[in-house]
Amino acid sequence: MFCGDLRHKHSAMEENYTTEAFVLVFKTNINHKKDVKLLGQILDAQSDIISWNVDLSDIDNVLRIESTFSDCSRIQELVTRAGYHCEELTD
Amino acid sequence: MRTRDINKESTIREKAIEIIVNHGFDGLSMHKLAKAAEVSVATIYIYYKDREDLIQKLYTAETKKMADATLINFDPDCHFDEGLKIQWLNRIKYCLENPYSMQFTEQLRNSPLVDRSVMDRRFLDAMSKFVHNAIDRGELLPLPVEIYWSVAFAPLYQLVKFHISRSSMPGRPPFILDEKQINLTLGLVLKALKP
Numbered sequence: 660m661f662c663g664d665l666r667h668k669h670s671a672m673e674e675n676y677t678t679e680a681f682v683l684v685f686k687t688n689i690n691h692k693k694d695v696k697l698l699g700q701i702l703d704a705q706s707d708i709i710s711w712n713v714d715l716s717d718i719d720n721v722l723r724i725e726s727t728f729s730d731c732s733r734i735q736e737l738v739t740r741a742g743y744h745c746e747e748l749t750d
Numbered sequence: 751m752r753t754r755d756i757n758k759e760s761t762i763r764e765k766a767i768e769i770i771v772n773h774g775f776d777g778l779s780m781h782k783l784a785k786a787a788e789v790s791v792a793t794i795y796i797y798y799k800d801r802e803d804l805i806q807k808l809y810t811a812e813t814k815k816m817a818d819a820t821l822i823n824f825d826p827d828c829h830f831d832e833g834l835k836i837q838w839l840n841r842i843k844y845c846l847e848n849p850y851s852m853q854f855t856e857q858l859r860n861s862p863l864v865d866r867s868v869m870d871r872r873f874l875d876a877m878s879k880f881v882h883n884a885i886d887r888g889e890l891l892p893l894p895v896e897i898y899w900s901v902a903f904a905p906l907y908q909l910v911k912f913h914i915s916r917s918s919m920p921g922r923p924p925f926i927l928d929e930k931q932i933n934l935t936l937g938l939v940l941k942a943l944k945p
Contacts (some may be wrong), residue, residue: 718779750793
């Protein structure tokens with residue numbers, strides 16, 4: 660599985676912390692700022708999501724999550740329940 | 751557990767710069783980049799948050815490389831004529847050895863896509879000290895920095911572009927930037943900047 664594989668340490672220089680984080684990457688159909696805002700309310704409420712962003716400038720509208728957990732299905736469920744398509748991007 | 755792969759990361763960088771130089775910013779999609787660098791789209795997103803983050807990080811890394819190369823054997827306390835000559839030779843050498851890097855930073859110099867304030871402090875401080883010393887000693891005309899830069903360095907970058915692209919003015923043979931041409935132009939630039 661791709662996301663479980665991605666465990667890496669953030670360098671202290673870049674992020675100013677050294678906790679281990681997982682980077683989870685999903686292809687979505689979130690392509691408007693208002694959708695990002697809406698989804699943000701849901702994602703910000705998850706205390707084990709360190710940071711997230713949606714790349715609106717690329718065709719895959721990638722949702723990128725840095726979290727303390729590696730379970731992709733949790734994110735997929737949250738995003739799908741909010742009404743968006745969400746597919747794990749595999750390596 | 752997978753750790754950051756330095757080789758992969760540098761291939762991604764190299765290919766991204768090539769795509770931007772050859773096809774412009776709009777020509778850079780993560781799919782195209784993944785294909786060129788022979789990695790998955792997902793892998794690119796491990797290293798970069800989004801396209802904007804990628805371009806900003808490329809800019810920071812390339813200007814750092816350029817700054818390092820520019821400062822070799824450069825003493826900000828030296829005479830203006832001597833210092834500018836070293837600057838010219840270092841910059842020309844870097845540009846000729848890294849043509850993609852040079853075109854990339856040129857493309858970004860006037861672009862709103864990057865925050866240029868992240869530019870290497872060491873480099874900016876050395877340049878600033880060099881210029882102020884020279885002004886204080888009466889070796890350089892005090893000028894607004896944009897005008898100073900345009901007279902001191904823009905001719906160099908334009909000639910390098912002619913040289914790299916093997917082009918010239920219409921109807922002329924390809925321009926070759928050799929030592930003679932460098933000294934000729936540098937002489938004119940130094941004359942123009944004298945108080």
